[in-house]
Amino acid sequence: MNLTDPTRTVLITGAAGGIGRASVxxxxxxxxxxxxxxxxxxxxxxxxxxLFIQSDISVGENMELIFNQAMAYTGELSALVNNAAIQVAxxxxxxxxxxxxVVMASNLRSVFLGTKLAHPFLKASxxxxxxxxxxxxxxxxxxxxxxxxxxxxGMLAFTRAIAIEFAPDNIRVNxxxxxxxxTPMLRAGLSRGHVTGSDITQRLDNLARKTVSGKIGxxxxxxxxxxxxxxxxxxxxxxxxxxxVDGGATARLSTE
Numbered sequence: 001m002n003l004t005d006p007t008r009t010v011l012i013t014g015a016a017g018g019i020g021r022a023s024v025x026x027x028x029x030x031x032x033x034x035x036x037x038x039x040x041x042x043x044x045x046x047x048x049x050x051l052f053i054q055s056d057i058s059v060g061e062n063m064e065l066i067f068n069q070a071m072a073y074t075g076e077l078s079a080l081v082n083n084a085a086i087q088v089a090x091x092x093x094x095x096x097x098x099x100x101x102v103v104m105a106s107n108l109r110s111v112f113l114g115t116k117l118a119h120p121f122l123k124a125s126x127x128x129x130x131x132x133x134x135x136x137x138x139x140x141x142x143x144x145x146x147x148x149x150x151x152x153x154g155m156l157a158f159t160r161a162i163a164i165e166f167a168p169d170n171i172r173v174n175x176x177x178x179x180x181x182x183t184p185m186l187r188a189g190l191s192r193g194h195v196t197g198s199d200i201t202q203r204l205d206n207l208a209r210k211t212v213s214g215k216i217g218x219x220x221x222x223x224x225x226x227x228x229x230x231x232x233x234x235x236x237x238x239x240x241x242x243x244x245v246d247g248g249a250t251a252r253l254s255t256e
Contacts, residue, residue: 008125009033009074010230013057013114014084016040019133019181019226022219023081024050026227035070038084057084058106063113077121079230082111083133085151092146100147107151108158115162119171127232128171132159133222136179136246152177156242163240172239174229179246181217212248221245 010027014020015036024046028034034050036042037057046052051073055062071077085107088099111132122128135152137145156175163173225245228234244250 007031007033007076008078009035009076010079010081011035011037011070011077011114011118012081012083013037013110014133015046015052016042017083018219019178019222020083022223023083023226026220026223027230030227030231032078033074035074037066037070057110057114058086058102060105060109060113063110063117067114067117071121076125077118077128078125078232079129079131080114080118080122081131081133081226081230082114082155083226084110085133085135085148087145087148089145089148091144095147103147103151104154107148108154111155111158115158115173119166119169122166122171123169126170127236128166128169129230129232129235130159130162130166130171130173131226131229132156132173132175133226134159134175134177134242136177136244136250138175138177138242139244140250159242160240167239172229172232172235174235174238174240175242176222176225176229177242177244177246178222179217179244179249180211181219181222211246212251215247217245217247 010032012020012023012034015024016038024034024036028047034047036046036052037055039056041054042052053066053069055066057063086103088095088103115130132155134155137149138152138156141149159173159175166173222245225243229243
């Protein structure tokens with residue numbers, strides 16, 4: 001396989017969200033064919049040579065339908081980006097079993113199913129890659145977000161295990177752990193009370209001050225890191241790893 005072939009194809013879940021949308025544009029701009037999946041419509045701007053599938057990946061039966069449709073469209077797959085996620089922000093004692101289950105179905109079970117279904121197509125590419133979009137909540141978290149943190153921690157362990165299993169097939173598996181990135185999910189989660197401020201702008205500013213870099217990440221910055229892990233030229237010697245991209249937030253002791 002020619003790794004510089006511009007017809008390489010990536011499937012990105014959660015493609016209509018902040019990081020997903022930036023990833024779609026990044027891969028497309030690098031000459032990749034993009035298949036995007038999201039339960040919400042993408043709207044204008046999806047690459048004309050790509051395919052957008054509107055589907056809810058938390059429903060197990062949908063995953064096989066998604067891959068059947070995707071592979072009928074392209075027949076090949078160089079990378080899978082498991083990016084879709086939801087967040088339930090409330091105390092554990094107020095979290096219902098249904099809420100817990102839907103977070104796990106969306107954030108973790110979908111990764112398990114997508115990985116299984118993508119495997120033969122990634123193997124056939126000769127140099128496949130899986131990028132699991134975890135979170136800093138997998139390694140350092142806070143109150144009232146336990147279901148989300150557990151799902152992202154599970155994704156991190158899954159990444160290591162599958163990297164070992166898939167190595168003989170020349171498929172690399174890595175995870176990226178974004179910190180505070182200005183996405184609709186982040187803005188919605190600012191109501192948890194972990195950041196002070198009378199309005200969204202103040203809360204974002206106060207959150208930025210908590211990072212070493214003093215800023216909130218941009219979706220495009222995470223998309224570039226995702227691309228690095230997916231590209232089998234740039235990160236060919238990386239597998240089973242967790243790449244933290246958080247403006248230095250987890251570098252600082254909470255007691256300092």
